[in-house]
Amino acid sequence: MARPSRKDEILQAALACFTEVGVDATTIEMIRDRSGASIGSMYHHFGNKERIIAALYLAGTAQYAELLERGFAEVSGAEACIKLLVTSYIDWVVANPDWARFILHNRGRVEASELGEQLREANRQHYARIFQALAGYREQGLFKPMPVDCFSSVIIGPTHDLARNWLAGRTRSELVDCRELLAQVAWDSVRA
Amino acid sequence: MARPSRKDEILQAALACFTEVGVDATTIEMIRDRSGASIGSMYHHFGNKERIIAALYLAGTAQYAELLERGFAEVSGAEACIKLLVTSYIDWVVANPDWARFILHNRGRVEASELGEQLREANRQHYARIFQALAGYREQGLFKPMPVDCFSSVIIGPTHDLARNWLAGRTRSELVDCRELLAQVAWDSVRA
Amino acid sequence: MARPSRKDEILQAALACFTEVGVDATTIEMIRDRSGASIGSMYHHFGNKERIIAALYLAGTAQYAELLERGFAEVSGAEACIKLLVTSYIDWVVANPDWARFILHNRGRVEASELGEQLREANRQHYARIFQALAGYREQGLFKPMPVDCFSSVIIGPTHDLARNWLAGRTRSELVDCRELLAQVAWDSVRA
Amino acid sequence: MARPSRKDEILQAALACFTEVGVDATTIEMIRDRSGASIGSMYHHFGNKERIIAALYLAGTAQYAELLERGFAEVSGAEACIKLLVTSYIDWVVANPDWARFILHNRGRVEASELGEQLREANRQHYARIFQALAGYREQGLFKPMPVDCFSSVIIGPTHDLARNWLAGRTRSELVDCRELLAQVAWDSVRA
DNA sequence: AATGAATGAGTGTTCATTCAT
DNA sequence: GATGAATGAACACTCATTCAT
Numbered sequence: 001m002a003r004p005s006r007k008d009e010i011l012q013a014a015l016a017c018f019t020e021v022g023v024d025a026t027t028i029e030m031i032r033d034r035s036g037a038s039i040g041s042m043y044h045h046f047g048n049k050e051r052i053i054a055a056l057y058l059a060g061t062a063q064y065a066e067l068l069e070r071g072f073a074e075v076s077g078a079e080a081c082i083k084l085l086v087t088s089y090i091d092w093v094v095a096n097p098d099w100a101r102f103i104l105h106n107r108g109r110v111e112a113s114e115l116g117e118q119l120r121e122a123n124r125q126h127y128a129r130i131f132q133a134l135a136g137y138r139e140q141g142l143f144k145p146m147p148v149d150c151f152s153s154v155i156i157g158p159t160h161d162l163a164r165n166w167l168a169g170r171t172r173s174e175l176v177d178c179r180e181l182l183a184q185v186a187w188d189s190v191r192a
Numbered sequence: 193m194a195r196p197s198r199k200d201e202i203l204q205a206a207l208a209c210f211t212e213v214g215v216d217a218t219t220i221e222m223i224r225d226r227s228g229a230s231i232g233s234m235y236h237h238f239g240n241k242e243r244i245i246a247a248l249y250l251a252g253t254a255q256y257a258e259l260l261e262r263g264f265a266e267v268s269g270a271e272a273c274i275k276l277l278v279t280s281y282i283d284w285v286v287a288n289p290d291w292a293r294f295i296l297h298n299r300g301r302v303e304a305s306e307l308g309e310q311l312r313e314a315n316r317q318h319y320a321r322i323f324q325a326l327a328g329y330r331e332q333g334l335f336k337p338m339p340v341d342c343f344s345s346v347i348i349g350p351t352h353d354l355a356r357n358w359l360a361g362r363t364r365s366e367l368v369d370c371r372e373l374l375a376q377v378a379w380d381s382v383r384a
Numbered sequence: 385m386a387r388p389s390r391k392d393e394i395l396q397a398a399l400a401c402f403t404e405v406g407v408d409a410t411t412i413e414m415i416r417d418r419s420g421a422s423i424g425s426m427y428h429h430f431g432n433k434e435r436i437i438a439a440l441y442l443a444g445t446a447q448y449a450e451l452l453e454r455g456f457a458e459v460s461g462a463e464a465c466i467k468l469l470v471t472s473y474i475d476w477v478v479a480n481p482d483w484a485r486f487i488l489h490n491r492g493r494v495e496a497s498e499l500g501e502q503l504r505e506a507n508r509q510h511y512a513r514i515f516q517a518l519a520g521y522r523e524q525g526l527f528k529p530m531p532v533d534c535f536s537s538v539i540i541g542p543t544h545d546l547a548r549n550w551l552a553g554r555t556r557s558e559l560v561d562c563r564e565l566l567a568q569v570a571w572d573s574v575r576a
Numbered sequence: 577m578a579r580p581s582r583k584d585e586i587l588q589a590a591l592a593c594f595t596e597v598g599v600d601a602t603t604i605e606m607i608r609d610r611s612g613a614s615i616g617s618m619y620h621h622f623g624n625k626e627r628i629i630a631a632l633y634l635a636g637t638a639q640y641a642e643l644l645e646r647g648f649a650e651v652s653g654a655e656a657c658i659k660l661l662v663t664s665y666i667d668w669v670v671a672n673p674d675w676a677r678f679i680l681h682n683r684g685r686v687e688a689s690e691l692g693e694q695l696r697e698a699n700r701q702h703y704a705r706i707f708q709a710l711a712g713y714r715e716q717g718l719f720k721p722m723p724v725d726c727f728s729s730v731i732i733g734p735t736h737d738l739a740r741n742w743l744a745g746r747t748r749s750e751l752v753d754c755r756e757l758l759a760q761v762a763w764d765s766v767r768a
Numbered sequence: 769a770a771t772g773a774a775t776g777a778g779t780g781t782t783c784a785t786t787c788a789t
Numbered sequence: 790g791a792t793g794a795a796t797g798a799a800c801a802c803t804c805a806t807t808c809a810t
Contacts, residue, residue, distance in 0.1 A: 006769090022301075022304075027805080028804070028805060029805095037770090038771045038772065039771075039772060039773095039805095039806085040769090040770055040771045040772065040807095040808090041769075041770050041771075043805095043806070043807080044769065044770070048805075048806075049804095049806095105297075105300070107360075108297070108360060109214075111360075146370075147364070147365040147369070147370065148364070148365075149354060149357060149358075149363040149364060149365045149370070150350070150354060150374070152353075152357075153351075153353035153357065153374075154374075154377050156353065157349035157350030157351070157352060157353030158345045158346045158350065158381075159345075159349070160349060160352070160353050161344075161348065161352050162341060162342060162345040162349065165341060165345065166341075168299075168300060168303075172339070172341060173340075178342045181342055182342070182345075182346075185346050185381050188380065188381065189350075189380065189381055198795095219778085219779065219780080220779080220780060220781080221778095221779085221780095229795090230796050230797060231780095231781085231796080231797060231798095232782095232794090232795055232796045232797065233794080233795055233796075235780095235781070235782080236793095236794065236795065236796095237794095240780075240781075241780070241781090390790090390791095406685075411784080412785085413783075421791090422793065423784095423785085423792075423793060423794095424786095424790090424791055424792045425791055425792075427784095427785070427786080428790065428792095432784075433783095433785095491744075492681070492744060493598075495744075530754075530757055531748070531749040531753070531754065532748070533738060533741060533742075533747040533749045534734070534738060534754045534758070536737075536741075537735075537737035537738040537741065537758075538758075538761055541734030541735070541736060541737030541738065542726070542729045542730045542733030542734065542765075543729075543733070544737050545732065545733030545736050545737070546725060546726060546729035546733065549725060549728075549729065550725075552683075556723070556724070556725060557723040557724075557725045557726060562722075562723065562726045565722055565726055566726070566730075569730055572764065572765065573761050573764065573765055582774095603799080603800065603801080604801060604802080605799095605800085605801095613774090614774065614775050614776060615776060615777095615801095615802085616773090616774055616775045616803090617773075617774055619801095619802070619803080620772095620773065620774070620775095621773095624801075624802075625801070
């Protein structure tokens with residue numbers, strides 16, 4: 001296993017700072033301090049703070065997308081696919097809580113940034129991939145008819161909500177203990 | 193109808209700025225400019241920026257709580273109560289989109305602020321009120337057994353998720369068009 | 385004994401603040417808080433902060449001058465007069481340490497203020513009174529000849545220096561324990 | 577002779593401002609203006625205003641200590657040593673009147689600052705050096721017995737007092753003209 | 769690829785003072 | 790004489806970014 005590159009060290013340090021004091025309160029100096037890189041090096045690799053944020057965001061969503069992709073390769077059937085969307089998400093959040101917290105709270109900022117279009121494109125592909133996986137079942141009438149925006153929110157909304165609360169330390173339950181329940185609720189909510 | 197007080201004018205101006213450029217990018221000067229108040233007056237009324245943010249947050253949650261309270265006075269039955277939680281929320285969001293966006297994205301910041309405890313206390317009372325309204329039905333076994341954190345998220349999660357997307361302009365559907373569907377999904381997800 | 389007037393209450397409060405945090409760090413609000421007066425009342429009585437400082441300064445020097453005057457009425461002889469200058473000063477400092485500290489550190493500021501001339505006039509009279517008391521002995525050749533500025537500093541310099549250090553908490557000795565020694569040194573230093 | 581460093585330029589500019597308008601009335605902007613440095617550079621070198629003040633103070637006392645040290649290398653005997661304390665001080669004040677004025681009026685502020693301990697340590701060493709130089713004579717009984725705080729004040733008090741007055745423009749005499757007289761008075765005041 | 773001293777526009781906040789009541 | 794809400798100029802300080810080495 002290769003040692004982390006300077007770029008990765010900077011991203012890890014940034015995430016740690018974002019977790020501790022928030023994205024806006026994190027200064028370039030803090031990241032420099034934590035990563036061991038020099039200011040010049042950080043600007044050489046990323047150009048500006050906004051691009052550090054975007055790089056961290058995009059890397060996170062890519063990692064989750066990859067996990068989901070691996071899941072799709074292993075399951076089949078409408079129910080399994082819907083449940084996979086929930087369980088993959090929970091598994092990723094539990095494995096990467098800081099990263100998940102960062103992503104959950106900074107979508108708007110990255111969308112508004114100079115790299116917003118890149119994020120939107122990644123999201124489009126992500127959704128396209130999911131709908132491609134579900135298209136067959138939909139045509140078979142296995143899902144309750146509803147607007148596509150609702151469909152997404154009904155599946156993943158409870159999980160997003162609980163994940164946010166869990167990551168903020170506002171829950172008594174462990175997120176992972178609700179894994180099967182949330183998956184079942186998602187399936188029940190969309191099945192025809 | 194009374195004319196808005198100086199305090200309210202400041203709060204309204206702050207919300208408009210937060211909506212346009214975000215909370216962190218909003219400067220005291222912008223709020224001053226928009227509200228017509230002097231800097232001194234703003235500090236006389238609120239003390240600092242953080243307290244302006246917190247005051248706006250707390251006023252918003254109080255308003256929603258009041259709307260919900262009025263709803264509880266009018267409905268009865270487990271199904272009606274669960275659906276009310278969803279429809280009241282949607283109604284408030286649709287009626288106050290800027291305020292809703294602000295609240296949806298700044299809970300953590302207010303919790304971490306000097307007024308965090310006040311917010312947590314308000315939240316405790318809010319949840320206590322809801323559970324009190326539902327306690328009878330729960331005892332009758334009308335709800336599927338699940339952890340309390342899940343129960344909340346299953347009911348309101350899809351609505352929160354869709355509201356976030358709608359407020360960010362990421363949906364094709366109108367939030368209000370999903371009102372009955374989301375209410376029904378909520379009820380179906382928790383009924384025994 | 386009359387109760388302190390509102391003006392005196394303000395001056396006492398100001399001195400307490402000056403002692404605790406320094407003159408520059410003391411705000412009008414602090415004095416208001418401590419005195420119980422309103423802001424308006426303070427400005428009614430004094431006009432501005434500078435005049436509060438000057439009033440406190442002038443009241444202090446007047447009080448010391450009065451003490452000295454009473455001393456002159458009781459003693460006679462060159463040695464007694466010189467020693468009186470030292471002992472009166474020490475007695476006043478020990479009785480009014482906060483006031484003394486304030487006066488010792490704010491002469492320049494009051495001199496530079498709008499009331500500077502008033503202070504200089506008071507000082508002129510103070511020195512004139514002292515030299516009048518000593519004029520006879522000087523003519524009798526009882527003092528070592530030296531410039532008048534030196535004469536003053538030689539008499540009171542050691543006492544000023546020790547008083548400053550004592551008031552700042554930098555001495556092991558108590559100021560009062562050095563009373564006789566300093567008086568004797570003063571006399572030895574100026575006697576012919 | 578090397579050209580002054582950026583740090584020294586800032587310090588010199590600060591001293592000039594302190595002399596003209598006083599420490600509290602001097603703004604960072606004034607020092608920036610006068611030194612030619614950028615605000616960022618000033619904060620890069622010193623961190624904050626308080627540390628500029630302290631650096632100037634400590635540099636001044638160090639310079640005087642060095643002058644005194646050179647004097648000790650050249651003289652011997654109790655009388656010469658005592659007189660050296662006075663004459664070195666006067667020589668330094670006359671050569672550096674602005675610096676001297678600054679030091680004479682800002683000891684308390686630096687002691688109360690974050691660098692107070694550093695100043696106290698420097699003072700401890702300064703006094704230790706002096707008492708080491710005099711220890712032998714003291715043991716020989718060449719000095720009048722008195723508390724150590726008095727001993728210092730008796731020697732240097734008249735000089736401090738006159739220097740303050742001279743630096744404030746309140747004297748008719750020139751400080752330097754009183755050099756020998758003050759040295760003699762100091763010696764007379766402490767000799768056994 | 770790496771460094772870090774230098775930059776300066778921009779920020780939140782303070783506080784002496786005014787004035788209508 | 791007394792009040793205190795309102796004012797706004799002025800301040801110390803921050804921090805993303807640049808650039809010569």
